[in-house]
Amino acid sequence: DAGITQSxxxxxxxxGTPVTLRCHQTENHRYMxxxxxxxGHGLRLIHYSYGVKDTDKGEVSDGYSVSRSKTEDFLLTLExxxxxxxxxxxxxxxxxxxxxxxxxxxxxxxx
Amino acid sequence: xxxxEQNPLFLSMQEGKNYTIYCNYSTTSDRLxxxxxxxGKSLESLxxxxxxxxxxxxxRLMASLDTKARLSTLHITAAVHDLSATYFCxxxxxAQKLVFGQGTRLTINP
Numbered sequence: 712d713a714g715i716t717q718s719x720x721x722x723x724x725x726x727g728t729p730v731t732l733r734c735h736q737t738e739n740h741r742y743m744x745x746x747x748x749x750x751g752h753g754l755r756l757i758h759y760s761y762g763v764k765d766t767d768k769g770e771v772s773d774g775y776s777v778s779r780s781k782t783e784d785f786l787l788t789l790e791x792x793x794x795x796x797x798x799x800x801x802x803x804x805x806x807x808x809x810x811x812x813x814x815x816x817x818x819x820x821x822x
Numbered sequence: 823x824x825x826x827e828q829n830p831l832f833l834s835m836q837e838g839k840n841y842t843i844y845c846n847y848s849t850t851s852d853r854l855x856x857x858x859x860x861x862g863k864s865l866e867s868l869x870x871x872x873x874x875x876x877x878x879x880x881x882r883l884m885a886s887l888d889t890k891a892r893l894s895t896l897h898i899t900a901a902v903h904d905l906s907a908t909y910f911c912x913x914x915x916x917a918q919k920l921v922f923g924q925g926t927r928l929t930i931n932p
Contacts, residue, residue: 742918744918751831751924752924753910753912753922753924753925754865754910754912754922755922756919759918759919761918769919770919770921801864801865808917808918809853809855809912809914809918809919809920810920812867813864813865814864815863815864816863
């Protein structure tokens with residue numbers, strides 16, 4: 712299995728609090744992605760990174776920011792969490808083109 | 823903007839039967855992916871279809887792509903319980919951007 716670790720795996724927090732999710736890879740892949748999964752929507756791209764300090768927006772980026780200061784880590788931050796951001800978040804990595812390997816997911820509940 | 827639609831969204835079938843999941847997409851997509859997801863788990867890549875007429879098979883699953891019809895199919899032959907999962911197709915929009923269908927939840931009953 713590809714070396715992708717997401718942390719935390721589960722989190723419950725309150726509306727208005729900041730939340731940071733971490734994706735760590737040991738594959739030295741160039742591309743990293745954050746998706747959210749909601750019932751009836753499949754997975755939707757939030758942000759992606761094509762190198763250290765190089766990031767771009769996906770289709771549902773509002774309310775989220777990302778940072779990639781090292782090849783192996785890609786952080787997703789919800790500056791002020793809202794209930795609509797309750798979801799399962801998946802990180803993915805790829806050496807080329809589209810995501811090849813997905814992490815195990817983070818289940819985030821915002822009350 | 824690429825849109826991907828799967829049908830059916832829910833499918834309950836008996837072991838030993840054959841069935842097909844359909845994936846329609848709205849605009850040109852250079853590649854088409856199929857994934858499997860077990861409950862509470864990550865996504866597992868099944869197939870990537872690269873060109874019109876492409877067909878790939880793995881065990882009881884066979885995927886095909888018709889770019890002219892903007893249609894991909896995932897055919898299940900002689901279903902077994904272990905194939906119960908949610909299956910997603912995904913097309914490609916621009917560079918590095920997968921657009922997923924809603925998923926098809928497949929339940930195979932003994």
